[in-house]
Amino acid sequence: MTTNKYDSIYQELAKKIDQGIVKAEDILPSENELSLQYETSRETVRKALNLLAQNGYIQKIRGKGSVVLNVEKMRFPVSGLVSFKELSKTLGRRTCTKVHEFGLIHPDPYLCKQLKAEPDDEIWRIIRSREINGEHVILDKDYIYRKCVPMLTQEICENSIYEYIEDELGMKIGFAQKEFVVEACTDEDEKYLDRNGFDHIVVVRNFVFLEDATLFQYTESRHRLDKFRFVDFARRGR
Amino acid sequence: MTTNKYDSIYQELAKKIDQGIVKAEDILPSENELSLQYETSRETVRKALNLLAQNGYIQKIRGKGSVVLNVEKMRFPVSGLVSFKELSKTLGRRTCTKVHEFGLIHPDPYLCKQLKAEPDDEIWRIIRSREINGEHVILDKDYIYRKCVPMLTQEICENSIYEYIEDELGMKIGFAQKEFVVEACTDEDEKYLDRNGFDHIVVVRNFVFLEDATLFQYTESRHRLDKFRFVDFARRGR
DNA sequence: GAGTGGTCTAGACCACTGG
DNA sequence: CAGTGGTCTAGACCACTCG
Numbered sequence: 001m002t003t004n005k006y007d008s009i010y011q012e013l014a015k016k017i018d019q020g021i022v023k024a025e026d027i028l029p030s031e032n033e034l035s036l037q038y039e040t041s042r043e044t045v046r047k048a049l050n051l052l053a054q055n056g057y058i059q060k061i062r063g064k065g066s067v068v069l070n071v072e073k074m075r076f077p078v079s080g081l082v083s084f085k086e087l088s089k090t091l092g093r094r095t096c097t098k099v100h101e102f103g104l105i106h107p108d109p110y111l112c113k114q115l116k117a118e119p120d121d122e123i124w125r126i127i128r129s130r131e132i133n134g135e136h137v138i139l140d141k142d143y144i145y146r147k148c149v150p151m152l153t154q155e156i157c158e159n160s161i162y163e164y165i166e167d168e169l170g171m172k173i174g175f176a177q178k179e180f181v182v183e184a185c186t187d188e189d190e191k192y193l194d195r196n197g198f199d200h201i202v203v204v205r206n207f208v209f210l211e212d213a214t215l216f217q218y219t220e221s222r223h224r225l226d227k228f229r230f231v232d233f234a235r236r237g238r
Numbered sequence: 239m240t241t242n243k244y245d246s247i248y249q250e251l252a253k254k255i256d257q258g259i260v261k262a263e264d265i266l267p268s269e270n271e272l273s274l275q276y277e278t279s280r281e282t283v284r285k286a287l288n289l290l291a292q293n294g295y296i297q298k299i300r301g302k303g304s305v306v307l308n309v310e311k312m313r314f315p316v317s318g319l320v321s322f323k324e325l326s327k328t329l330g331r332r333t334c335t336k337v338h339e340f341g342l343i344h345p346d347p348y349l350c351k352q353l354k355a356e357p358d359d360e361i362w363r364i365i366r367s368r369e370i371n372g373e374h375v376i377l378d379k380d381y382i383y384r385k386c387v388p389m390l391t392q393e394i395c396e397n398s399i400y401e402y403i404e405d406e407l408g409m410k411i412g413f414a415q416k417e418f419v420v421e422a423c424t425d426e427d428e429k430y431l432d433r434n435g436f437d438h439i440v441v442v443r444n445f446v447f448l449e450d451a452t453l454f455q456y457t458e459s460r461h462r463l464d465k466f467r468f469v470d471f472a473r474r475g476r
Numbered sequence: 477g478a479g480t481g482g483t484c485t486a487g488a489c490c491a492c493t494g495g
Numbered sequence: 496c497a498g499t500g501g502t503c504t505a506g507a508c509c510a511c512t513c514g
Contacts (some may be wrong), residue, residue: 005484030499041485046500059412059451062500063493067451173474174297180418180468182440200438200463202420213297213305225438230418232470236411243503268480279504284481300481301512 009038009048017057017068024070028058056233094133099157100192101127104146111143114207114218122146126157129192136194137227141220148216174211180204180230189222202228247276247286255295255306262308266296294471332371337395338430339365342384349381352445352456360384364395367430374432375465379458386454412449418442418468427460440466 016022029037034045049066052058058066105125107117117123123143130138142161144152149165156164165171183203185195193201204221254260267275272283287304290296296304343363345355355361361381368376380399382390387403394402403409421441423433431439442459 004482032499041487043486044484047483049500056413056415059447059449060500061450061493062491063498064450065493065499069451175294175471175473177294178470178472180466180470182420182463182466198438200436209297211297212299212302213307225420228418228420232416232418233413234416235413242501270480279506281505282503285502287481298481299512300510301479303480 005038005040006044006047006051009034009040009045010051013048013052014055014057017052022068024068026068027064028066028068030065054235094131096131097158098129098131098136099126099154100129101125102154102157107143111218114205115143115145116215117145124149124152126152126161127188127192128157132227135196135227136192137224139189139192139222141222143218145216148210148214172211174209174213176206176208178204178206182225193222193224196224196226198225200225243276243278244282244285244289247272247278247283248289251286251290252293252295255290260306262306264306265302266304266306268303292473332369334369335396336367336369336374337364337392338367339363340392340395345381349456352443353381353383354453355383362387362390364390364399365426365430366395370465373434373465374430375462377427377430377460379460381456383454386448386452410449412447412451414444414446416442416444420463431460431462434462434464436463438463 013022013028022028028034028049031042031045031049034049035042038045049058049060052066053060056069058068060066103125104122106119107115107121107123111117111123112119115121115123122145124146126140126142126144128140128142129136130140132138142157144161148171149169152161152164162173166173181203182200185199185201189195189201202223202225204219204223206217206219206221207215208217208219209215251260251266260266266272266287269280269283269287272287273280276283287296287298290304291298294307296306298304341363342360344357345353345359345361349355349361350357353359353361360383362384364378364380364382366378366380367374368378370376380395382399386409387407390399390402400411404411419441420438423437423439427433427439440461440463442457442461444455444457444459445453446455446457447453
């Protein structure tokens, strides 16, 4: 699959846990045993196990072993860098994306600050609403550096921008910083969303960086109160 | 400080970045150089650098080096397993905790489900409100297994339960799972909080596990909409 | 080409849990 | 006590960036 030995071990074990071949409370084979099974060194096995631990699959307990966690909910893939398309797959609901505005702009002062951009930079601006079970409950406002993504079409935006960037352009997302707050609804929310009487909205501000640490996108994702849910898995000192 | 070599290297470098001795965009000494400086192996240095990367201090770029991230905001220590006491330290505002209810109970059906407890288990129940700048804006409802924490006093709850558990009892928190949603205010919110007209509230449900993977606490933290903020730093594939 | 980080190895010693 | 995971070492080869 992948070219990494530790990553393929991780994938394989994760799959076994996902499929219930190994169950919660079970104890994985010891690191020594696994290094024999996979014909690799113990350190390589440990990298795979650490990945499993970081992703909430197991808890390593000294002197005992690696316990599989009972995690139907635990590994809800909403945390971290998940795109709407991946998300809707997990939700398994009828979802649909509508592109309302699409084009190139020069950033206003607010956007200059958010994107650390210059006033004459070219920025893609995309306004989309997300429909879940027939209701428009999420408004996404995306701003992307043109110097990072030279071309973009309305069709790509209707599908998945991330898929295009990662699969087509071969760029790699490095990390992201999200901020969650609740704010009063704006006229824009009013215009594009089914407000359903709510006068506040959950705002997720997302700064996305590439592997070489350049900021390439700022997104404001506005969720209707009753449709917002976020799950986070955290380890001490991660 | 700590007994770990890689952890003390991590602490030292993190401190240098926090204090601005190394600035954003700077490149750290290479892994080979650091292993000479600290008289250790390269793998040990790499563990320290990976910790820095996971915590948003640096981005490692192959062929170039470890770039220090510009992260006044990036490392906002709200993500993950942070207690209110640690939080208020960072916020630097006038904060105060008031204990409204405190005692031992047997769990009702809802709590049995959340804590995976039996009806005759003994559970500590603590209801506290958090005051920030003179307003009660957070309501914390804590439920803790007595079999994990045999003794607890009102004084401890006024200070910090985590501090007591970790420092006094020497127990170690392993991991936690949080869920964020927005719900309608309850009578309890009404009773203990300064609602300020808001009829909805941000609810953070938190399941805390010890190092040996036992669930020992369930907390419901209810934040007034306008005072809620959450920051998350995420890396691809964590 | 020299230097960087990414992967991998085959050892070693330690601290901890269990019977 | 034997077995577990946690730390650490001193090498090796690779893919990548930059001048």
